[in-house]
Amino acid sequence: MHGSAPLGRIFGIPLRVHWSAPVLILVLGIGLAGRTLPSWVPRHSTALYDVAGLAGALLLTVSLLLHETAHAVIARRAGVRVDDMTVFALGGVTRMGRAPSPRLQFTIALIGPLTSLALGGIALAAGLGAQYTLHWPVPAAVLMWTGGANLLLGAFNLLPAAPLDGGRILQALVWRRGGDRERAERIAGRAGQAGGVLLSAVGWVELLYGNGAGLWLVLIGLFVWSAALAEVRRAALVAALRGVRIAQVMASPVDTGPDWLTVDRFLTDVTARTHHPVIPVLDFQGRPSGLVDLRGLALLPPARRAEVRVSEVATPLARCVLAAPGDDLVEVLDHATAQPPILVLDAAQLVGIVTAEDVSRIASRRLPTATYSG
Numbered sequence: 001m002h003g004s005a006p007l008g009r010i011f012g013i014p015l016r017v018h019w020s021a022p023v024l025i026l027v028l029g030i031g032l033a034g035r036t037l038p039s040w041v042p043r044h045s046t047a048l049y050d051v052a053g054l055a056g057a058l059l060l061t062v063s064l065l066l067h068e069t070a071h072a073v074i075a076r077r078a079g080v081r082v083d084d085m086t087v088f089a090l091g092g093v094t095r096m097g098r099a100p101s102p103r104l105q106f107t108i109a110l111i112g113p114l115t116s117l118a119l120g121g122i123a124l125a126a127g128l129g130a131q132y133t134l135h136w137p138v139p140a141a142v143l144m145w146t147g148g149a150n151l152l153l154g155a156f157n158l159l160p161a162a163p164l165d166g167g168r169i170l171q172a173l174v175w176r177r178g179g180d181r182e183r184a185e186r187i188a189g190r191a192g193q194a195g196g197v198l199l200s201a202v203g204w205v206e207l208l209y210g211n212g213a214g215l216w217l218v219l220i221g222l223f224v225w226s227a228a229l230a231e232v233r234r235a236a237l238v239a240a241l242r243g244v245r246i247a248q249v250m251a252s253p254v255d256t257g258p259d260w261l262t263v264d265r266f267l268t269d270v271t272a273r274t275h276h277p278v279i280p281v282l283d284f285q286g287r288p289s290g291l292v293d294l295r296g297l298a299l300l301p302p303a304r305r306a307e308v309r310v311s312e313v314a315t316p317l318a319r320c321v322l323a324a325p326g327d328d329l330v331e332v333l334d335h336a337t338a339q340p341p342i343l344v345l346d347a348a349q350l351v352g353i354v355t356a357e358d359v360s361r362i363a364s365r366r367l368p369t370a371t372y373s374g
Helices: 021-040 046-077 102-132 137-157 165-178 181-208 214-241 263-269 294-298 329-335 356-371
Strands: 004-010 013-018 082-088 091-096 278-282 288-293 321-323 342-346 349-354
Touching (some): 004 082, 021 137, 046 091, 165 181, 214 329, 278 349
Antiparallel strands (some): 342 349
């Protein structure tokens, strides 16, 4: 997600925080300290409300993170690729590969809401204990608020509208019944579009009646709608590419360059004979060693270009997307940890390359047939 920064790892999974996450904490904390807590437990100091409001906002943010962590851990244990988790103002998102079966997708999707519901129950029980056993009214109120918010979060995520977890569950059920994954994705995506419009409409009505919380519904509705639209388009794209082999779309021969050249020599010699922005590079033995972005090379300070070799700044082969000519294009894209280009290797020799433009071109030729299949 654009605008996010890395913040360590959880169970080995990269965690990212979007710039809007602190805004979420601030808004929740102000609302809790300024309105909710004074009405629930009156006659306490403003400082206590402020500290309690911040604590409640942080607890809910941690709950969002645990929700996403549950998705990621279950997916990784099942062998599904997990790229990272991101917390942002409207919740959290986990980037991962596609589950290989409807049963696994159902499990991965369901664990998130179950985690939120479990956290909600624990927080409510802790709040009741703090109220009636320890007689701590303000901590009890914070825990009760956190518990209620988690129950609401869990229930909301069960709505059958992609990209919510309920939409993933709907997709898994349709996929299992009909056996057509892309059709199931389109159905869940269209449900998400309808749900997003409905949420935004409810939010506008709330705003018209003076309820500022309606703004969050509008924003969440727009996010759900746009994400669902992207999923419908992706499902159509995958259907269009179904059955396509790498050899059918790859470009060959490939423009390459030697990785032992200095950057200034590379820019002079190689860029003069190619119009491609990304070039595979070869080592002394003629074997592919990685990819280099010519635009990135051009950003290197001129004083360093004569000292730095291309091999030092190229993306190493281990981090590139690799495939064989006979591989299925959709499967390669599903398992890729990076975006195209795809380097096509045969017996460790570079025989072709597949760019994002190549994928778009073949999809556009096949898309009209795929869009209406089912």
